[in-house]
Amino acid sequence: MADRTAKLSIADTDLDLPILSGTMGPDVVDIRKFYAQTDRFTYDPGFTSTASCDSGLTFIDGDKGMLLHRGYPIDQLAEKSSFMEVSYLLLDGELPNKAQLDEFEYTINRHTMVHEQLKTLYNGFRRDAHPMAIMCGVVGALSAFYHDSTDINDPEQRRIASHRLIAKMPTLAAMAYKYSIGQPFLYPDNNLSYAGNFLRMTFGVPAEDYVVDPVIERAMDRIFILHADHEQNASTSTVRLAGSSGANPFACIAAGIACLWGPAHGGANEAALNMLREIGTVDRIPEYIARAKDKNDPFRLMGFGHRVYKNYDPRAKVMAQTATEVLDKLGVSDPVFDVARKLEEIALNDPYFIEKKLYPNVDFYSGIILSAIGFPTTMFTALFALARTVGWVAQWNEMISDPAQKIGRPRQLYTGPTQRDYVPVDKR
Numbered sequence: 001m002a003d004r005t006a007k008l009s010i011a012d013t014d015l016d017l018p019i020l021s022g023t024m025g026p027d028v029v030d031i032r033k034f035y036a037q038t039d040r041f042t043y044d045p046g047f048t049s050t051a052s053c054d055s056g057l058t059f060i061d062g063d064k065g066m067l068l069h070r071g072y073p074i075d076q077l078a079e080k081s082s083f084m085e086v087s088y089l090l091l092d093g094e095l096p097n098k099a100q101l102d103e104f105e106y107t108i109n110r111h112t113m114v115h116e117q118l119k120t121l122y123n124g125f126r127r128d129a130h131p132m133a134i135m136c137g138v139v140g141a142l143s144a145f146y147h148d149s150t151d152i153n154d155p156e157q158r159r160i161a162s163h164r165l166i167a168k169m170p171t172l173a174a175m176a177y178k179y180s181i182g183q184p185f186l187y188p189d190n191n192l193s194y195a196g197n198f199l200r201m202t203f204g205v206p207a208e209d210y211v212v213d214p215v216i217e218r219a220m221d222r223i224f225i226l227h228a229d230h231e232q233n234a235s236t237s238t239v240r241l242a243g244s245s246g247a248n249p250f251a252c253i254a255a256g257i258a259c260l261w262g263p264a265h266g267g268a269n270e271a272a273l274n275m276l277r278e279i280g281t282v283d284r285i286p287e288y289i290a291r292a293k294d295k296n297d298p299f300r301l302m303g304f305g306h307r308v309y310k311n312y313d314p315r316a317k318v319m320a321q322t323a324t325e326v327l328d329k330l331g332v333s334d335p336v337f338d339v340a341r342k343l344e345e346i347a348l349n350d351p352y353f354i355e356k357k358l359y360p361n362v363d364f365y366s367g368i369i370l371s372a373i374g375f376p377t378t379m380f381t382a383l384f385a386l387a388r389t390v391g392w393v394a395q396w397n398e399m400i401s402d403p404a405q406k407i408g409r410p411r412q413l414y415t416g417p418t419q420r421d422y423v424p425v426d427k428r
């Protein structure tokens with residue numbers, strides 16, 4: 001039997017194909033020969049060693065734990081830059097000068113409102129709907145509102161669609177939250193920063209004047225930077241694949257949101273905090289470490305491990321440091337943070353995690369900050385989607401302007417029955 005865990009040339013005739021026996025007439029396809037005759041594709045489940053595109057956006061060296069956006073290290077961007085600057089950088093290729101940044105912020109601000117009719121869509125959801133379910137629906141529904149920005153062959157229309165998506169995501173995510181708690185929606189206040197506006201639309205109550213705390217605003221902005229792009233992760237690949245057929249941009253981003261929701265990807269931020277809360281106290285950590293190592297138990301440490309990083313995820317480092325700053329500022333002493341730090345320490349000294357090179361990823365500490373700011377766990381992945389939208393649209397634009405772009409269309413190794421004749425129902 002062929003080794004299906006390795007990169008496999010289809011020219012290898014020793015495939016595990018079923019039901020190849022039977023009468024074969026001259027016109028009957030011999031599936032074994034079909035695979036033997038072609039060496040054009042490789043078997044690579046999970047695309048562990050397949051590059052699907054050229055990209056100038058993001059570089060990751062997983063062994064070193066290095067992440068660069070357009071050449072700039074993520075820790076420098078997180079410390080010194082703003083989410084609007086990083087968005088410009090990802091979309092345009094260079095950091096903006098002051099005039100370019102002002103103009104970009106002005107443009108994004110102009111698009112923060114959503115159509116009034118969209119409110120009625122929210123009202124159709126159950127109040128206890130998961131915000132990611134709502135986000136999949138409402139972002140896809142934008143395709144029904146903005147017909148003037150969907151000619152994907154026109155760079156100007158692509159630019160407007162991209163700006164609309166980046167600008168409207170905070171409004172849509174805040175509306176999902178407001179809807180879940182039964183409060184009226186708040187319109188954006190375009191005098192505020194991108195992060196400040198989102199915080200106000202989420203936590204402001206109409207009767208009060210919501211004052212944005214600069215430390216929280218900075219932390220929110222930094223969390224957005226840390227999530228902005230991550231080369232060909234599952235949701236970005238989904239956006240590219242959906243876009244490769246020429247599909248509507250708003251619908252492509254909705255596809256990315258759907259993919260991000262899963263706990264193996266962006267949904268891990270919600271799952272990680274739920275896990276840490278379930279562990280509850282430091283003395284229970286060994287029990288969960290033992291479970292994570294037990295091959296008969298499907299449990300995994302959420303927020304741990306990564307397909308590409310075989311070293312510390314550089315975003316997790318910044319996230320842990322930001323968690324300390326935010327908790328200090330808020331005067332919060334969260335026992336879950338102690339559990340998280342101790343869990344990391346125990347895991348990083350355990351032979352299982354050392355051998356498999358499993359480290360905390362971006363989702364491990366983010367929930368502690370988001371929870372301290374006041375977000376319920378169900379909102380965590382919606383915030384990830386909000387921030388990742390710039391990466392998705394930048395990658396989508398890059399793909400469409402690439403002359404080598406083709407519709408995405410992987411092949412498969414067929415393992416079903418070989419060719420056979422139809423049998424009428426009364427003869428089966």
Ligand SMILES: CC(=O)SCCNC(=O)CCNC(=O)[C@H](O)C(C)(C)COP(=O)(O)OP(=O)(O)OC[C@H]1O[C@@H](n2cnc3c(N)ncnc32)[C@H](O)[C@@H]1OP(=O)(O)O
Binds near residue numbers: 305306307308
């Ligand atoms: C934003 C993001 O998407 S970051 C990732 C967020 N996801 C999570 O945090 C979920 C938990 N982590 C995981 O499930 C995985 O590490 C993934 C999905 C991130 C990466 O998966 P893959 O690259 O396919 O690695 P794979 O699942 O093959 O794991 C390799 C080995 O490490 C083990 N492993 C991987 N992650 C973990 C974990 N979190 N806890 C325990 N064991 C783990 C696997 O059991 C496997 O062991 P084996 O070789 O004995 O079979």
Ligand SMILES: O=C([O-])CC(=O)C(=O)O
Binds near residue numbers: 233265307308361
């Ligand atoms: O790169 C990945 O596979 C997952 C990830 O960390 C991200 O999307 O931010």
